[in-house]
Each structure stands twice: as C-alpha cells, then as structure tokens.
Amino acid sequence: MTVVTLDESPLVSALLELGASLPRDLILCIGGGLGLYIKQIYLRENPRIKTLFRLDQLPAARTTEDIDLFLQADVVTSSDRMRPIRAALDELGYQVVDSARYMQFYKDWGPGEVKIDLLVGPLGQLADRVPNDPRRVKPRPSVGLHASKVEEAIAIEQHQIEITLSGRLPSGERREANVRIPQAFTYLLMKLNAFADQLDNPNKKLGRHHAIDLYRIVGMLMESEDRAVRELVRQYAEHDEVAKARSIVREHFMPDDGKGRLRSREHELARDDLDLDRFVHEMEALLQPSRELGG
Numbered sequence: 001m002t003v004v005t006l007d008e009s010p011l012v013s014a015l016l017e018l019g020a021s022l023p024r025d026l027i028l029c030i031g032g033g034l035g036l037y038i039k040q041i042y043l044r045e046n047p048r049i050k051t052l053f054r055l056d057q058l059p060a061a062r063t064t065e066d067i068d069l070f071l072q073a074d075v076v077t078s079s080d081r082m083r084p085i086r087a088a089l090d091e092l093g094y095q096v097v098d099s100a101r102y103m104q105f106y107k108d109w110g111p112g113e114v115k116i117d118l119l120v121g122p123l124g125q126l127a128d129r130v131p132n133d134p135r136r137v138k139p140r141p142s143v144g145l146h147a148s149k150v151e152e153a154i155a156i157e158q159h160q161i162e163i164t165l166s167g168r169l170p171s172g173e174r175r176e177a178n179v180r181i182p183q184a185f186t187y188l189l190m191k192l193n194a195f196a197d198q199l200d201n202p203n204k205k206l207g208r209h210h211a212i213d214l215y216r217i218v219g220m221l222m223e224s225e226d227r228a229v230r231e232l233v234r235q236y237a238e239h240d241e242v243a244k245a246r247s248i249v250r251e252h253f254m255p256d257d258g259k260g261r262l263r264s265r266e267h268e269l270a271r272d273d274l275d276l277d278r279f280v281h282e283m284e285a286l287l288q289p290s291r292e293l294g295g
Contacts, residue, residue, distance in 0.1 A: 003176060004042045005166045011067055012038075012167045014107070014114040018067075019177040020169065021088035026075065028179045029160060031119065031153075031190065032068030033209065035181040036216055037061050042163050043220060052282060053219030059212050059269040066115040070156055070182070076120045076147040077129040079139040086145040089116070102146040103136055120147040121156035121186075152193045152241045159183045159228035184221045185232040188286055191217060192245045199252065199259050211263035212270060218282050234289040246287050253280045 006012040011034055019028050030038065040061035043049055075081045089105050094116065097104035106115045120137050123130070130137050138146040150156075160180035169175050182190075195210035221229065236242050253260035261276050 003164045003166045004038060004045060006038070006041060009037075009063060009167065010109050010112070010114060011064065012165060013170060014109065014116075015067055015179070016165065016167050016175045016177050017092060017169050018088065018116070019179075020175060021092060023081075023084050026081075026085070027072060027160075028177065029070040029072075029156070030068065030179050030181055031070050031156075031187070032066070032117075033062060033064030033213060034067055036187070036213055036220070037063060038163060038165065038179065039161065039181055039220055040216065043222075050223040051219065052221040053275075053278075055220075057271075057273070057275070058216055058219045059267070059271055059274075062209075062212075062269055065112075066117055068117050068119055070119045070121065070150075070153070071147050072157060073120060073123045073126050076118075076137045077123065077126045077139055079141055079143050082139050082145045083143045086143050089145075100148070102138070102144055103148045118145070118147045119150050119153070121150055121153035150190065152189045152244070153182070153186055154189060154236055154239060154241055155232050156182055156186050158186075158232065159225065161222075161225065183225050183228055183232070184217055185229045185236075185286065187217045188214070188283065189241055189245050192248045193241075195260065195263070196248045196252070199263065206263055206266075207259075208263045208267040211260055212267040214260070214283065215264055215274065215276075215279050218279055218286065221282075221286075229286065230289075233287065237289045242287060246284075249280070249284055249287065253283065 043051060043055055094105035094107045096102060097106055104115060104117050106113050123137065130139055136146040136148055160182060162178055162180050164176055165179050166174065166176045191210050191214050195207045195214065198204040198207035198210060200206065252258045264270060264274060264276060
C-alpha cells in the first residue's frame with residue numbers, strides 16, 4: 001500500500017499522535033474535510049488510480065480546522081472501550097469544549113489549536129445499550145466521553161477506504177498509521193446534510209465549503225469503489241436519509257440558479273472550468289439505484 005506523506009499538516013501530526021496513544025484495535029475513521037484532503041493527496045500520489053473526474057479538473061485539496069473522528073458503534077456503546085480513548089485525550093493534554101461537552105476536545109497547537117469531534121453513525125441493534133438521547137451517544141456507566149449522533153452517516157462502517165498515513169509527531173519522530181475514510185455514498189449523504197444546514201448561515205460561509213466538497217466527493221469516486229457504492233445505493237434506496245439527500249439535490253443543485261451551484265462557484269478554490277452540469281448529473285446518479293455512473 002502506498003504511504004501518503006503529510007509532514008506540514010498540524011492536524012495530521014495530531015492524528016498520528018492520537019493514534020499512537022490509542023488501543024491498536026481502534027479503527028481511526030476520518031470524515032469531514034480532513035478525510036477528503038487525505039484522499040485527494042493519496043490520489044495525487046497514485047496517478048494510475050482512475051477517478052470519475054481527472055484530478056486536474058478538481059479544486060485544490062483544502063486543509064481543515066478539526067478532526068472528524070468517527071468511532072465504531074460497538075466502541076461508543078461500551079464503557080470499557082471508550083475509557084482508554086478518554087485516558088489518551090487527557091494524557092495528550094486535550095480539554096473539553098464546553099459548548100459540546102465530552103463530544104469535542106481541543107488542544108493548543110502552535111499559533112492555533114487542534115479540535116477533535118467524536119462522531120458515530122446509526123447504532124442499529126446496539127441502540128438499546130445506551131440511554132436514548134437525540135444528540136449524543138454515551139455508554140453506561142459514563143466515562144466522560146460521548147459521540148455526536150450522525151444519523152445520515154448510514155453505512156459509515158461499510159467499505160471504508162484504508163490509507164497509510166505518514167508524518168511527524170510533535171517530538172519530530174516519524175510515524176505511520178493506517179487510517180480509513182468513508183466511501184463516496186456515505187460521504188455524499190453527510191455533506192448534503194451539512195450543506196443544507198449551513199446554506200443560509202453567514203457564520204459558516206453559507207455552506208460554500210460543503211458545496212465544493214460535494215464536487216470533490218463526486219469527482220474523486222474511484223473505479224475501485226464504484227461497485228461498493230452501487231451496492232449501497234441499492235441496499236438503502238428507500239431509506240429516509242437517502243430520500244432527504246435526493247430532495248436537497250433536486251432543490252439546490254439541479255436548477256441552474258440553485259444555491260448549491262451558486263455556493264460552488266463562490267468558493268475561493270472554485271476553478272473557472274467547474275463542470276457543474278456533469279457534477280450534478282453524476283451526484284444524482286449516485287443516489288439512484290437504477291442509474292449508471294459515469295454515463
């Protein structure tokens with residue numbers, strides 16, 4: 001497996017540092033902008049991998065301000081498995097973010113800070129293990145560590161893409177770690193929801209980051225993950241979250257003057273040659289089990 005080297009990213013350094021302090025059986029699944037950043041650099045270093053759009057047609061890879069760490073459902077519902085994660089965060093000097101208590105942690109890093117968001121997808125049959133809470137998952141008994149519920153992250157634990165990441169710890173020591181990122185189907189559902197939540201919020205740049213990330217998610221669909229995505233589309237075709245995602249595409253991306261297209265063009269990394277018609281066509285196909293991708 002090709003090793004992706006990212007020496008200049010504080011987030012990657014923090015991620016490697018955390019990974020070195022966690023139990024070896026814990027899978028580091030990275031979502032959000034950082035996951036897309038890692039995938040785009042991975043593809044750049046492996047030019048033989050076929051993607052839906054050529055890499056030189058995509059907006060430049062953008063760095064992010066936090067680590068979206070998706071934990072497995074069988075981890076967040078177990079006090080025994082959550083306890084060592086909290087211990088590692090404490091040992092590394094992370095502090096609780098008061099506005100998202102026990103779900104977000106931060107640490108001073110150079111001139112800025114690194115923030116970790118702990119997330120989990122649908123719990124399925126494991127939901128009975130934990131208290132019924134609409135926002136968070138916390139194991140019984142409490143260990144001072146929760147995960148934010150992301151109900152639209154269906155299939156988050158299926159067909160993850162594994163990448164070996166290399167960088168330097170704060171000590172300067174070089175370290176490698178295997179990380180995983182979600183496949184395109186789940187990523188698309190999460191980013192469409194995030195875009196819909198922020199498209200009118202000026203404090204979140206009106207959802208521009210999410211709009212341009214959607215373009216990258218579609219464009220970076222790898223030939224090797226295409227079959228898995230098709231299977232998931234068929235499996236979850238009638239799911240409420242998929243229906244919601246289709247509705248967001250129809251309302252905000254399909255019209256020529258839709259806010260999704262507008263926010264994509266407005267992003268600072270948007271290229272003059274963005275092919276929004278093809279992007280929207282392929283995104284719609286990703287959510288329709290009867291459609292063919294890349295047609």
